[in-house]
Amino acid sequence: MYDKLQVLEDRFEQLESQISDPEIMADRTKWQQLVKSHSDLTEVVAVFRQYKKAKEDLQENKLMLEDKLEPDFLEMVELEVEELTTKIEELEQQLKILLLPKDPNDDKNVIMEIRGGTGGDEAALFAGDLFRMYSRYAEKKGWRTEIMEANETDLGGFKEVTFVIEGKGAFSTLKFESGVHRVQRVPATESGGRIHTSAATVAVLPEAEDVDIDINPNDIRIDLFCASGPGGQCVNTTQSAVRITHIPTGTVVSCQDEKSQHKNKDKAMRVLRSRLLDKAQEEQQKAIAGVRKSMVGSGDRSERIRTYNFPQNRITDHRIGLTLHRLEYVLQGDLDELIDALITTDQAERLKTVEE
Structure with a gap:
């Protein structure tokens, strides 16, 4: 791993030199490609440099331990060795994740499609709730949202709504939202106070560029x-x-x-x-x-990735077994805890595959 990271750092430094070269800057297209390549390597190189510095500091501290030190100073050096050892382990794990093969769609904008599934008017209302949840989340991230197509109902829900979310890392962040979302609550139209179960489907697509798809x-x-x-x-x-x-x-x-x-x-x-x-x-x-799992299923209540239970103020992601009792905040766009857990789980699974 170290050799591969050193090659990446050398490439990063080469790109740094190239993008400041006046001759290359004159070729706008080439310069932009080099800037993007440089940007793609920035994080992994920064972490690698922290890793190298921590390794050097650890070596120096271990050499000091070989000398006769005053008790107070010895204790301080031993503590620093312990902290640096932990830091190096954390940085190694971070580097392994950064070296995982990247989804080529991760940097793309998102086209999200939400459709009311089983449950009639209540499913359409829930589809509207999901649309507002993702819109608020996008706003918090500083992303731009634009409706492309919408079929509204008289009660203020959506039979279906298609919208684009534009922003850095939008697809890499939202791609795990695809699937059937199930809601359990007492509908506004229910006079008897009974809890109903409805569903809506969410599809998350990377926005294609002209170079991706050539349409005759x-x-x-x-x-x-x-x-x-x-x-x-x-x-x-x-x-x-x-x-x-x-x-x-x-x-x-x-x-x-x-x-x-x-x-x-x-x-x-x-x-x-x-x-x-x-x-x-x-x-x-x-x-x-082989056969890829269907993105959203049929929209039936039994097929679900996540359940939103209003009476218990509970939201459960069934794929990773995560339950939160803060549904009202999630619906206001506070999705970070859910999304971070999904990304972490995906990284852990991919790391297993690489290590095996």
Whole structure:
């Protein structure tokens, strides 16, 4: 591991020199590629340098222990040796994680799709709760959220809502949110006070760039139609809504959020690219590793990754067996404890595979 890290540090220093070279800076495209490569190595090199410094300090302290020292000074050196040994172990673990193969989608923006599943109006209301939860979380992270497509219900929920979250590390942070989310609570429409169980599905897709997916214009059909829902008189008279069908795969995306036909088309194409990228990557993974688990299942209550229990103020992630009794805060976007636990578990599982 040490040799590999030393190679990375040498490469980092080489990149540092290159990105300050006036000749290279003149080539904007090449310079940006080098800056990105430099940025990708920054964290691992910083930790490696801490690791090397700690190892040097430990060696110096061990040499001091070989000399005859005053009792007070001896105790201080022994304590420092103990602290440095612990620090080195922690840094080694951190470096192992940083050296794990990186998901090429981790730095991408996210397109998130939430749909009400089993439970009718209550499922749609819960889908709305999830949308607001992720929007608030994104706001706390300093990320930007934009609705791409939404089908609202009269009660203020969503039959389905598709939105983009733009920000550094958005996909790497949110990719474990895909699946069926189950809610247990007394619906606002329930007069008898009975607890109902409903579900909503969440799909998290990396936003595809033009270079990821090349869509042949001959492979798509674009239909224009009048938007429906709130928006004034022009809604039902102007053909601003756009429906795009990708003929080879049968994938259909529609968007009517904007008054401009051009903006709706751009949004729909962004969603289409991401769905096709996800489909292509899924097929590739199936070929390499066998059948991949379905991202969101059928939306049935029995298939769930997480349960939100309102009467007990409890949220449970069934994949890692984590239960928190702070549901109200989670729904306000305080997701860090859940997401950090999922990321840590994933890293531990991947480390096992590498070590085996």
